[in-house]
Amino acid sequence: MVSNGPGSDPRWRPLTAARPAMSPEWWRWVASRDSLTTRLVDAGGHRDFRVRLLDQRLGRPRRDEALTLGLPLGRLAWLREVALCLDEQPWVMARSVVPLDGLHGQRLDHLGERSLGSWLFRQPDLLRGPIEVTADPPPFHASSGPWARRSVFRHRRFSVLVQECFLDTMTDDLGLPSR
Numbered sequence: 318m319v320s321n322g323p324g325s326d327p328r329w330r331p332l333t334a335a336r337p338a339m340s341p342e343w344w345r346w347v348a349s350r351d352s353l354t355t356r357l358v359d360a361g362g363h364r365d366f367r368v369r370l371l372d373q374r375l376g377r378p379r380r381d382e383a384l385t386l387g388l389p390l391g392r393l394a395w396l397r398e399v400a401l402c403l404d405e406q407p408w409v410m411a412r413s414v415v416p417l418d419g420l421h422g423q424r425l426d427h428l429g430e431r432s433l434g435s436w437l438f439r440q441p442d443l444l445r446g447p448i449e450v451t452a453d454p455p456p457f458h459a460s461s462g463p464w465a466r467r468s469v470f471r472h473r474r475f476s477v478l479v480q481e482c483f484l485d486t487m488t489d490d491l492g493l494p495s496r
């Protein structure tokens with residue numbers, strides 16, 4: 318379920334602030350600005366890639382999400398949570414928040430289990446804001462992992478806050494450093 322429960326906000330920091338603690342191997346993943354979907358498919362090799370839709374609905378963003386999107390607290394938005402899986406093993410948990418005023422009916426529910434990135438990166442003049450990171454546990458999922466990141470994509474009046482948690486399963490399957 319999409320969680321909007323109480324709990325402290327993660328301590329999001331600019332990517333560069335995490336540099337000394339982040340290994341070069343992880344930097345190549347966390348700092349990448351192209352499609353994570355494409356990178357996961359490539360890194361997965363023979364493994365089958367799949368987006369597992371966990372939930373998507375109208376809901377109230379968390380405080381840190383609303384602040385990042387410039388939304389008044391309590392304003393409804395479109396919430397989508399997925400697991401990006403290789404051979405049914407979740408490697409990334411993602412939660413996206415879309416303000417309704419930018420949707421003009423482009424409800425993302427038509428996406429289903431197609432990757433948000435497969436649509437986003439086809440949009441002309443797509444802009445991606447700065448990437449922020451945290452080593453705090455993601456408030457929207459109980460899974461654990463070394464890093465989580467977030468950034469805002471904009472395309473005309475559409476905007477979406479995309480948050481991605483890289484999981485320990487990905488660390489193990491790709492033989493990445495613990496941080």
Ligand SMILES: C=C(O[C@@H]1C=C(C(=O)O)C=C[C@H]1O)C(=O)O
Nearest residue numbers: 352353354399411431432433434
């Ligand atoms: C933004 C991208 O889309 C990915 C797919 C998502 C989805 O289907 O909900 C969410 C976040 C991303 O990990 C990407 O591929 O870079």
